[in-house]
Amino acid sequence: MRPHQAILKGELLDRILIKYMSPETNVWGEEKVERAIVFKLYTSCTVWELKSEVARMLSLTPKYLELEIPGKILLKEKQHGMSIQELGLRNNSIITAR
Numbered sequence: 001m002r003p004h005q006a007i008l009k010g011e012l013l014d015r016i017l018i019k020y021m022s023p024e025t026n027v028w029g030e031e032k033v034e035r036a037i038v039f040k041l042y043t044s045c046t047v048w049e050l051k052s053e054v055a056r057m058l059s060l061t062p063k064y065l066e067l068e069i070p071g072k073i074l075l076k077e078k079q080h081g082m083s084i085q086e087l088g089l090r091n092n093s094i095i096t097a098r
Helices: 047-057
Strands: 012-026 029-042 067-069 094-097
Touching: 029 047, 047 067
Parallel strands: 012 094
Antiparallel strands: 012 029, 067 094
16 A cells, blocks of 8 residues: 555655675685665655565565664564655665665
């Protein structure tokens, strides 16, 4: 179910950074390396749409992906229907994926 304001496209945000940790294998074993993906999305996009797209790019299931928005706020399942505009994200916002 989508909120009424999510029916229209809204404003385009073209610099949303998604940071995540990626395992990298080297000669001495495995270490974690921080990586980032730059996203373009509309403010009418829902949290679930963002989460499922990030999960697809990271080869994960959306159920096991946790997103943290600026302010150290962990997005919960009850917020999946909220739009990006309701979260208050702007260009150059950094979202952490775990």
